[in-house]
Amino acid sequence: GQSLEQPSEVTAVEGAIVQINCTYQTSGFYGLSWYQQHDGGAPTFLSYNALDGLEETGRFSSFLSRSDSYGYLLLQELQMKDSASYFCAVSSSRGYQKVTFGIGTKLQVIP
Amino acid sequence: DGGITQSPKYLFRKEGQNVTLSCEQNLNHDAMYWYRQDPGQGLRLIYYSQIVNDFQKGDIAEGYSVSREKKESFPLTVTSAQKNPTAFYLCASSKAASGTQYFGPGTRLTVL
Numbered sequence: 264g265q266s267l268e269q270p271s272e273v274t275a276v277e278g279a280i281v282q283i284n285c286t287y288q289t290s291g292f293y294g295l296s297w298y299q300q301h302d303g304g305a306p307t308f309l310s311y312n313a314l315d316g317l318e319e320t321g322r323f324s325s326f327l328s329r330s331d332s333y334g335y336l337l338l339q340e341l342q343m344k345d346s347a348s349y350f351c352a353v354s355s356s357r358g359y360q361k362v363t364f365g366i367g368t369k370l371q372v373i374p
Numbered sequence: 375d376g377g378i379t380q381s382p383k384y385l386f387r388k389e390g391q392n393v394t395l396s397c398e399q400n401l402n403h404d405a406m407y408w409y410r411q412d413p414g415q416g417l418r419l420i421y422y423s424q425i426v427n428d429f430q431k432g433d434i435a436e437g438y439s440v441s442r443e444k445k446e447s448f449p450l451t452v453t454s455a456q457k458n459p460t461a462f463y464l465c466a467s468s469k470a471a472s473g474t475q476y477f478g479p480g481t482r483l484t485v486l
Contacts, residue, residue, distance in 0.1 A: 304480075361419070363419065363433075
């Protein structure tokens with residue numbers, strides 16, 4: 264089966280940088296994704312890594328190390344609106360692609 | 375505009391009744407998914423479908439059923455056999471073999 268671990272809560276100051284780590288166990292690894300979810304809303308896609316390395320999209324970056332079964336989401340120049348839950352999700356492929364989500368990291372940005 | 379729609383946004387049912395949640399997408403995606411989210415929890419996969427007329431059980435399929443008669447539609451039925459059905463239900467779709475899922479706005483089901 265698949266399992267993911269990420270911190271349950273993180274607090275950071277507005278304007279700072281925060282890193283949210285994710286470790287996973289899976290067979291047939293296909294890729295690691297990150298999603299943002301504000302309270303009461305639906306998850307929205309942030310980034311996807313299939314290969315080792317860093318992917319940058321504006322203030323958000325995501326990193327993957329397949330050999331370490333590890334990834335992280337980096338948020339720079341934090342804004343109050345970044346307060347939300349962030350989920351890592353692993354895609355596995357054994358005939359059918361299945362996506363398993365972590366429990367989410369609740370990020371609180373403080374002034 | 376392309377996207378995923380779920381209806382209704384809020385749904386109330388009496389215990390023992392079956393209820394069907396709607397999910398429609400016009401993104402021309404092959405794959406569709408149903409997740410359940412409980413307060414303060416992550417998303418747990420109920421069912422997923424990669425192609426029309428085919429679907430697979432996820433991690434918590436007991437008490438749920440689905441159909442995929444059309445590419446655009448993937449309705450979920452919460453049956454009376456589901457012991458704790460009150461939750462936030464999210465539908466998603468993706469291109470085949472893609473790590474990017476697009477989510478609908480969700481349906482909050484409350485069983486009284």
